[in-house]
Amino acid sequence: MGSSAEQSRVPPSLQLPTSPVTKFKIALCQLSVTADKERNIAHARKAIEEAVEKGAQLVVLPEIWNSPYANDSFPVYAEDIDAGGDASPSTAMLSEVARNLKVTIVGGSIPERCGDKLYNACCLFGKDGKLLAKHRKVHLFDIDIPGKITFMESKTLTAGENPTIVDTDVGRIGIGICYDIRFHELAMLYAARGAHLICYPGAFNMTTGPLHWDLLQRARAIDNQLYVATCSPARDAGAGYVAWGHSTLVGPFGEVLATTEHDEAIIIGEIDYSLIELRRTNLPLEKQRRGDLYQLVDVQRKKQQETT
Numbered sequence: 001m002g003s004s005a006e007q008s009r010v011p012p013s014l015q016l017p018t019s020p021v022t023k024f025k026i027a028l029c030q031l032s033v034t035a036d037k038e039r040n041i042a043h044a045r046k047a048i049e050e051a052v053e054k055g056a057q058l059v060v061l062p063e064i065w066n067s068p069y070a071n072d073s074f075p076v077y078a079e080d081i082d083a084g085g086d087a088s089p090s091t092a093m094l095s096e097v098a099r100n101l102k103v104t105i106v107g108g109s110i111p112e113r114c115g116d117k118l119y120n121a122c123c124l125f126g127k128d129g130k131l132l133a134k135h136r137k138v139h140l141f142d143i144d145i146p147g148k149i150t151f152m153e154s155k156t157l158t159a160g161e162n163p164t165i166v167d168t169d170v171g172r173i174g175i176g177i178c179y180d181i182r183f184h185e186l187a188m189l190y191a192a193r194g195a196h197l198i199c200y201p202g203a204f205n206m207t208t209g210p211l212h213w214d215l216l217q218r219a220r221a222i223d224n225q226l227y228v229a230t231c232s233p234a235r236d237a238g239a240g241y242v243a244w245g246h247s248t249l250v251g252p253f254g255e256v257l258a259t260t261e262h263d264e265a266i267i268i269g270e271i272d273y274s275l276i277e278l279r280r281t282n283l284p285l286e287k288q289r290r291g292d293l294y295q296l297v298d299v300q301r302k303k304q305q306e307t308t
């Protein structure tokens, strides 16, 4: 063992944790989203039921699926997730469906209210309906391309403070929300902590989507030799923010395993975690990494080590 500073510089795990299942179906529910929150909740419930009927053991929903993606909507549609029950009808539905259908759900994201702050938050439910994790988007989407797209999430939202990675019935899953996918250090950190799969609920747009969406998710998968799943809302050409769509599952060799265009769809993909080991054997990037020249520092682990 080296010093604690050395221990916090972590290479991606060579040894993956054991997952309760290694082969399973994932569903990406590319949902249409309207201004009617009750309809959005009922619609998401139906999509999850349909996905489970199609054999999915893991269901992923889009970024901001219960509300329009707009700064003036976030405060209106936001829910107090920690209070639960009537204060959060969207997550109450997810928990109930997960329990009833015995399915793991990466619940896209919804605007969350916590005290006087708003977050863009993703809740992950186990197949017993328990909330396993809540990820608050850690990189806020502030973009200004004059004449094309200007959007400032930071006008209304606060950034989350934690990476989120959790053991589930379908493997160890890291969560990022949309813009989080651009920050490859976060994906590297999840790989270093033993993720099999990173899920990114996301709503790219008509400017960045065509150029960046496919590239970023394949890059995250190739760099880290793991599975990446993205789930977007369906496109509504009349909306204030027009989503790119194209929800996709990418394998650990960068291969697109399942994808779609921009319309509403339930995309079913096959995951086989044994392919992660295979690709890491074929291309042993971790062994070839030049730790003498560069290192990833797990800042949270470092802080923990400093305080113990």
Ligand SMILES: NC(=O)CC(=O)C(=O)O
Pocket: 141, 177, 178, 179, 180, 182, 203, 204, 205, 208, 209, 212
């Ligand atoms: N909507 C986002 O958070 C990110 C996005 O559209 C982009 O990065 O482009």
